[in-house]
Amino acid sequence: MKAHLSRRYHFSASHRLNSDEFDAEKNSEVYGKCNNPHGHGHNYTVQVTVSGQVDPVTGMVCNLADLDGFARKNVVERFDHTNLNTLDCFAKKVSTTENLSIEIYGIFKGFTAAHVERIHVEETGNNSFDYAGDESPMPGTI
Amino acid sequence: MIFLTRKAEFSSAHFYWNDAWSPEENERVFGKCANRNGHGHNYTLEVTVAGDVDPVSGFVVDLKQLKDILEREVVSVYDHRHLNLEVPEFAKAIPTTENIAIAVWNRLDKKIPNAKLHRVRVYEMPDLFADYYGEL
Numbered sequence: 388m389k390a391h392l393s394r395r396y397h398f399s400a401s402h403r404l405n406s407d408e409f410d411a412e413k414n415s416e417v418y419g420k421c422n423n424p425h426g427h428g429h430n431y432t433v434q435v436t437v438s439g440q441v442d443p444v445t446g447m448v449c450n451l452a453d454l455d456g457f458a459r460k461n462v463v464e465r466f467d468h469t470n471l472n473t474l475d476c477f478a479k480k481v482s483t484t485e486n487l488s489i490e491i492y493g494i495f496k497g498f499t500a501a502h503v504e505r506i507h508v509e510e511t512g513n514n515s516f517d518y519a520g521d522e523s524p525m526p527g528t529i
Numbered sequence: 530m531i532f533l534t535r536k537a538e539f540s541s542a543h544f545y546w547n548d549a550w551s552p553e554e555n556e557r558v559f560g561k562c563a564n565r566n567g568h569g570h571n572y573t574l575e576v577t578v579a580g581d582v583d584p585v586s587g588f589v590v591d592l593k594q595l596k597d598i599l600e601r602e603v604v605s606v607y608d609h610r611h612l613n614l615e616v617p618e619f620a621k622a623i624p625t626t627e628n629i630a631i632a633v634w635n636r637l638d639k640k641i642p643n644a645k646l647h648r649v650r651v652y653e654m655p656d657l658f659a660d661y662y663g664e665l
Contacts, residue, residue, distance in 0.1 A: 408585045417586055419593060481587030485531045489582070514592055517532035517577075527662070529532050529577065529647070 391504060392448045393436040396458050398467035401428035402482040405472075426470060431484075432509040433462060433491055437501035449501040457498045462491060484510040488518040505529065531589050532647055534577045537599045539608035542569040543624040546613070567611060573652040574603065574633060580644035590644045602636045626653040630661035638663065 403426040404418040414422045421427070435458065439448040465474075471482040480486045492506040505519035505528070517529045544567045545559035555563045562568070576599060580589040610616060612624040618632045630651045638646050652658040 404587070406585055406587065417588075417591070483582070483587035485533070485582045485589055486587050488531060513536040515534045517534070518530075519532075521530075523530070524532075527660070 388441050389438060390441050390448050391436055391438045392451075392454075392501070393434055394451065394454055394458070395432055395434045396463055397430060397432050398463050399428060399430045400466050400469050400471050401426045402471040402477075403427070404481055404483060406481050426472070429510050431466070431487075433458075434507040434509075435491075435495050436504040436507070437495075437498070438504050439501040453500050454498065457495075461494050461497065465494075484508050484514065484516045485518075488516045492518045492520060530579055531582055532577050532579050533589050533592075533595075533644070534575050535592065535595050535599060537574045537576070537596070537604050538571060539574065539604050540569060540571045541607050541610055541612050542567040543612040543619070544568065545623050545625065547623060567613070570653050572607070572629070573655075573658075574599065575648075575650040575652075576633070576637060576646070577648040577650070578641050578644035579647040583643070590641060595641065598637070598640055602640060603633055606636075626651050626657060626659040627661075629653075630659045634661050634663060 403423065404421040405414050406417070409417060435454070437449060437454065441448055471477050471487065476490050477486070488506050488508045491508065492503070495503045495506060505517055505524060507515060507517050509515040517524075519529065544564055545562040546555050546565065547558075550558070576595070578590060578595070582589055606616060612619045612629070616624075616632075618635070619628070622628045622632070630649045633651060634646065634649045637649070646663065649661045650658055
Protein backbone atom coordinates (compact mmCIF):
# COMPACT_ATOMS: atom_id res chain seq x y z
CA MET A 388 0.00 0.00 0.00
CA LYS A 389 1.49 3.29 -1.13
CA ALA A 390 1.48 6.29 1.20
CA HIS A 391 2.85 9.83 1.10
CA LEU A 392 4.87 11.27 3.94
CA SER A 393 5.71 14.96 4.39
CA ARG A 394 8.27 16.42 6.76
CA ARG A 395 9.19 20.06 7.37
CA TYR A 396 12.64 21.55 8.00
CA HIS A 397 13.77 25.08 8.70
CA PHE A 398 16.79 27.20 7.97
CA SER A 399 17.59 30.89 7.95
CA ALA A 400 19.67 32.47 5.23
CA SER A 401 20.35 35.75 3.52
CA HIS A 402 20.30 36.46 -0.18
CA ARG A 403 20.19 39.22 -2.75
CA LEU A 404 18.35 39.03 -6.05
CA ASN A 405 20.61 40.35 -8.77
CA SER A 406 21.11 39.07 -12.31
CA ASP A 407 24.46 39.43 -14.09
CA GLU A 408 22.46 39.80 -17.30
CA PHE A 409 20.97 43.12 -16.14
CA ASP A 410 22.62 46.45 -15.42
CA ALA A 411 22.18 48.06 -11.99
CA GLU A 412 19.16 50.07 -13.04
CA LYS A 413 17.38 47.07 -14.54
CA ASN A 414 18.18 44.91 -11.50
CA SER A 415 16.67 47.55 -9.26
CA GLU A 416 13.60 47.78 -11.48
CA VAL A 417 13.04 43.99 -11.66
CA TYR A 418 13.87 43.00 -8.08
CA GLY A 419 12.91 46.13 -6.12
CA LYS A 420 13.88 45.92 -2.47
CA CYS A 421 15.16 42.35 -2.98
CA ASN A 422 18.05 43.96 -4.90
CA ASN A 423 19.35 45.83 -1.83
CA PRO A 424 23.15 45.54 -2.25
CA HIS A 425 23.66 44.35 1.32
CA GLY A 426 21.09 41.58 1.02
CA HIS A 427 18.27 40.58 3.34
CA GLY A 428 17.15 37.29 4.86
CA HIS A 429 14.34 34.86 5.51
CA ASN A 430 13.38 32.01 7.75
CA TYR A 431 12.82 29.36 5.10
CA THR A 432 10.66 26.30 5.62
CA VAL A 433 11.24 23.28 3.38
CA GLN A 434 8.56 20.61 3.18
CA VAL A 435 9.57 17.42 1.43
CA THR A 436 6.98 14.85 0.39
CA VAL A 437 8.15 11.30 -0.19
CA SER A 438 6.11 8.27 -1.16
CA GLY A 439 6.48 4.53 -1.11
CA GLN A 440 4.97 1.26 -0.08
CA VAL A 441 4.25 0.98 3.63
CA ASP A 442 6.61 -1.67 4.96
CA PRO A 443 4.38 -4.37 6.49
CA VAL A 444 6.88 -4.98 9.27
CA THR A 445 7.74 -1.42 10.36
CA GLY A 446 4.52 0.26 9.20
CA MET A 447 6.63 3.02 7.68
CA VAL A 448 7.28 4.42 4.18
CA CYS A 449 10.83 5.15 5.28
CA ASN A 450 12.56 5.67 8.57
CA LEU A 451 12.04 9.30 9.61
CA ALA A 452 15.39 9.30 11.36
CA ASP A 453 17.06 8.51 8.02
CA LEU A 454 15.12 11.29 6.27
CA ASP A 455 15.92 13.73 9.08
CA GLY A 456 19.60 12.79 9.00
CA PHE A 457 19.75 13.25 5.23
CA ALA A 458 17.96 16.61 5.41
CA ARG A 459 20.08 17.89 8.25
CA LYS A 460 23.36 16.99 6.56
CA ASN A 461 22.50 17.94 2.98
CA VAL A 462 20.00 20.76 3.29
CA VAL A 463 19.86 22.39 6.73
CA GLU A 464 23.60 22.40 7.43
CA ARG A 465 24.31 23.46 3.87
CA PHE A 466 21.98 26.47 3.83
CA ASP A 467 21.41 27.48 7.45
CA HIS A 468 22.99 30.79 8.43
CA THR A 469 24.63 31.22 5.04
CA ASN A 470 24.42 33.87 2.39
CA LEU A 471 22.84 31.91 -0.49
CA ASN A 472 24.58 34.05 -3.10
CA THR A 473 27.98 32.83 -1.89
CA LEU A 474 27.14 29.15 -2.48
CA ASP A 475 28.34 27.34 -5.61
CA CYS A 476 24.79 26.52 -6.70
CA PHE A 477 23.97 30.23 -7.01
CA ALA A 478 27.25 31.31 -8.60
CA LYS A 479 25.51 31.43 -11.98
CA LYS A 480 21.86 31.50 -10.94
CA VAL A 481 19.80 34.11 -9.15
CA SER A 482 18.93 32.95 -5.62
CA THR A 483 15.19 33.23 -6.10
CA THR A 484 13.10 30.73 -4.19
CA GLU A 485 12.09 29.20 -7.54
CA ASN A 486 15.74 28.29 -8.14
CA LEU A 487 16.21 27.30 -4.50
CA SER A 488 13.25 24.89 -4.76
CA ILE A 489 14.76 23.25 -7.86
CA GLU A 490 18.13 22.96 -6.11
CA ILE A 491 16.63 21.39 -2.99
CA TYR A 492 14.57 18.98 -5.10
CA GLY A 493 17.81 17.87 -6.79
CA ILE A 494 19.44 17.35 -3.38
CA PHE A 495 16.55 15.26 -2.04
CA LYS A 496 16.68 13.10 -5.16
CA GLY A 497 19.82 11.71 -3.53
CA PHE A 498 17.65 10.24 -0.75
CA THR A 499 17.06 6.72 -1.98
CA ALA A 500 14.95 5.17 0.79
CA ALA A 501 11.72 6.58 -0.70
CA HIS A 502 10.49 8.32 -3.86
CA VAL A 503 10.74 12.11 -3.64
CA GLU A 504 7.42 13.47 -4.89
CA ARG A 505 7.83 17.18 -4.44
CA ILE A 506 9.46 20.03 -2.59
CA HIS A 507 7.56 22.92 -1.05
CA VAL A 508 9.55 25.95 0.09
CA GLU A 509 8.03 28.79 2.12
CA GLU A 510 10.03 31.98 1.84
CA THR A 511 7.67 34.01 4.04
CA GLY A 512 4.23 33.37 5.50
CA ASN A 513 2.78 34.78 2.29
CA ASN A 514 4.94 33.18 -0.41
CA SER A 515 5.62 29.56 -1.17
CA PHE A 516 6.89 27.50 -4.10
CA ASP A 517 6.41 23.90 -5.18
CA TYR A 518 8.56 21.83 -7.51
CA ALA A 519 7.88 18.27 -8.55
CA GLY A 520 10.49 17.89 -11.26
CA ASP A 521 9.54 17.73 -14.90
CA GLU A 522 6.65 15.37 -14.31
CA SER A 523 3.27 17.03 -14.03
CA PRO A 524 1.99 16.38 -10.53
CA MET A 525 -1.30 14.56 -10.18
CA PRO A 526 -4.25 16.98 -10.10
CA GLY A 527 -5.02 18.01 -6.57
CA THR A 528 -1.60 17.17 -5.13
CA ILE A 529 -0.37 20.76 -5.31
CA MET B 530 7.60 23.86 -13.92
CA ILE B 531 7.35 25.72 -10.63
CA PHE B 532 4.18 26.30 -8.65
CA LEU B 533 4.15 29.60 -6.81
CA THR B 534 1.61 30.41 -4.13
CA ARG B 535 0.74 33.86 -2.86
CA LYS B 536 -1.52 34.53 0.11
CA ALA B 537 -3.90 37.44 0.62
CA GLU B 538 -6.61 38.20 3.16
CA PHE B 539 -9.99 39.85 3.11
CA SER B 540 -12.78 40.25 5.61
CA SER B 541 -16.33 40.17 4.37
CA ALA B 542 -19.93 39.70 5.41
CA HIS B 543 -22.33 37.24 3.83
CA PHE B 544 -25.33 35.00 4.36
CA TYR B 545 -26.61 31.88 2.63
CA TRP B 546 -30.01 32.12 1.00
CA ASN B 547 -31.69 30.56 -2.00
CA ASP B 548 -34.56 32.72 -3.29
CA ALA B 549 -36.19 29.67 -4.86
CA TRP B 550 -36.81 28.18 -1.41
CA SER B 551 -39.15 29.11 1.43
CA PRO B 552 -37.65 30.77 4.53
CA GLU B 553 -38.19 27.50 6.41
CA GLU B 554 -36.30 25.52 3.76
CA ASN B 555 -33.43 28.03 3.78
CA GLU B 556 -33.18 27.80 7.55
CA ARG B 557 -33.36 24.02 7.44
CA VAL B 558 -30.54 23.72 4.87
CA PHE B 559 -28.28 26.62 5.84
CA GLY B 560 -28.91 26.83 9.60
CA LYS B 561 -27.40 29.89 11.24
CA CYS B 562 -25.74 30.88 7.95
CA ALA B 563 -29.22 31.82 6.69
CA ASN B 564 -29.55 34.72 9.14
CA ARG B 565 -30.57 37.56 6.78
CA ASN B 566 -28.69 40.10 8.89
CA GLY B 567 -25.51 38.39 7.74
CA HIS B 568 -22.34 37.40 9.52
CA GLY B 569 -18.67 37.62 8.56
CA HIS B 570 -15.30 35.93 8.25
CA ASN B 571 -11.63 36.68 7.87
CA TYR B 572 -10.96 34.91 4.59
CA THR B 573 -7.52 33.79 3.50
CA LEU B 574 -6.90 33.38 -0.18
CA GLU B 575 -4.08 31.27 -1.58
CA VAL B 576 -3.49 31.62 -5.30
CA THR B 577 -1.14 29.14 -6.98
CA VAL B 578 0.24 29.85 -10.44
CA ALA B 579 2.36 27.53 -12.57
CA GLY B 580 5.11 28.45 -14.97
CA ASP B 581 8.70 28.00 -15.99
CA VAL B 582 11.52 29.90 -14.34
CA ASP B 583 12.82 32.74 -16.49
CA PRO B 584 16.53 31.87 -16.92
CA VAL B 585 17.55 35.51 -16.63
CA SER B 586 15.46 36.80 -13.73
CA GLY B 587 15.05 33.49 -11.87
CA PHE B 588 11.36 34.35 -11.48
CA VAL B 589 8.19 32.63 -12.62
CA VAL B 590 6.28 35.84 -12.00
CA ASP B 591 7.15 38.99 -10.16
CA LEU B 592 5.66 38.49 -6.68
CA LYS B 593 4.99 42.19 -6.27
CA GLN B 594 3.07 42.18 -9.55
CA LEU B 595 1.09 39.10 -8.44
CA LYS B 596 0.32 40.80 -5.13
CA ASP B 597 -0.93 43.88 -6.98
CA ILE B 598 -3.14 41.76 -9.26
CA LEU B 599 -4.70 39.98 -6.25
CA GLU B 600 -5.27 43.34 -4.60
CA ARG B 601 -6.82 44.91 -7.70
CA GLU B 602 -8.94 41.98 -8.89
CA VAL B 603 -10.08 40.46 -5.60
CA VAL B 604 -9.15 42.10 -2.31
CA SER B 605 -10.23 45.62 -3.25
CA VAL B 606 -13.58 44.23 -4.41
CA TYR B 607 -14.28 41.82 -1.51
CA ASP B 608 -12.57 43.34 1.54
CA HIS B 609 -14.89 44.98 4.05
CA ARG B 610 -17.85 44.38 1.78
CA HIS B 611 -21.07 42.43 2.05
CA LEU B 612 -20.60 39.75 -0.60
CA ASN B 613 -24.32 39.19 -1.27
CA LEU B 614 -25.15 42.87 -1.53
CA GLU B 615 -22.06 44.49 -2.99
CA VAL B 616 -20.23 41.97 -5.18
CA PRO B 617 -21.91 41.37 -8.56
CA GLU B 618 -21.16 37.64 -8.92
CA PHE B 619 -23.01 36.91 -5.68
CA ALA B 620 -26.22 38.65 -6.69
CA LYS B 621 -27.33 35.22 -7.94
CA ALA B 622 -24.72 32.72 -6.69
CA ILE B 623 -24.72 31.96 -2.96
CA PRO B 624 -21.36 33.12 -1.51
CA THR B 625 -20.32 29.75 -0.14
CA THR B 626 -16.60 29.08 0.16
CA GLU B 627 -16.88 26.88 -2.94
CA ASN B 628 -18.51 29.64 -4.99
CA ILE B 629 -16.00 32.22 -3.73
CA ALA B 630 -13.14 29.97 -4.93
CA ILE B 631 -14.77 29.72 -8.38
CA ALA B 632 -15.46 33.47 -8.50
CA VAL B 633 -11.86 34.29 -7.57
CA TRP B 634 -10.67 31.89 -10.29
CA ASN B 635 -12.86 33.68 -12.85
CA ARG B 636 -11.52 37.05 -11.73
CA LEU B 637 -7.88 35.95 -12.04
CA ASP B 638 -7.85 33.50 -14.95
CA LYS B 639 -5.65 34.70 -17.84
CA LYS B 640 -4.65 37.84 -15.94
CA ILE B 641 -1.30 36.52 -14.64
CA PRO B 642 1.52 37.37 -17.07
CA ASN B 643 3.90 34.48 -17.91
CA ALA B 644 2.09 31.94 -15.74
CA LYS B 645 -1.04 29.82 -15.71
CA LEU B 646 -3.51 29.91 -12.87
CA HIS B 647 -3.27 26.47 -11.20
CA ARG B 648 -5.33 26.55 -8.02
CA VAL B 649 -7.45 28.92 -5.98
CA ARG B 650 -7.80 28.00 -2.32
CA VAL B 651 -10.14 29.98 -0.09
CA TYR B 652 -10.13 29.55 3.69
CA GLU B 653 -13.33 30.72 5.31
CA MET B 654 -11.69 29.96 8.64
CA PRO B 655 -8.53 28.01 9.45
CA ASP B 656 -10.43 24.70 9.65
CA LEU B 657 -12.44 25.07 6.45
CA PHE B 658 -11.26 25.70 2.93
CA ALA B 659 -12.25 25.03 -0.67
CA ASP B 660 -10.00 24.43 -3.71
CA TYR B 661 -10.83 25.12 -7.35
CA TYR B 662 -8.60 24.04 -10.23
CA GLY B 663 -10.76 25.34 -13.07
CA GLU B 664 -12.61 22.86 -15.23
CA LEU B 665 -10.21 19.91 -15.38
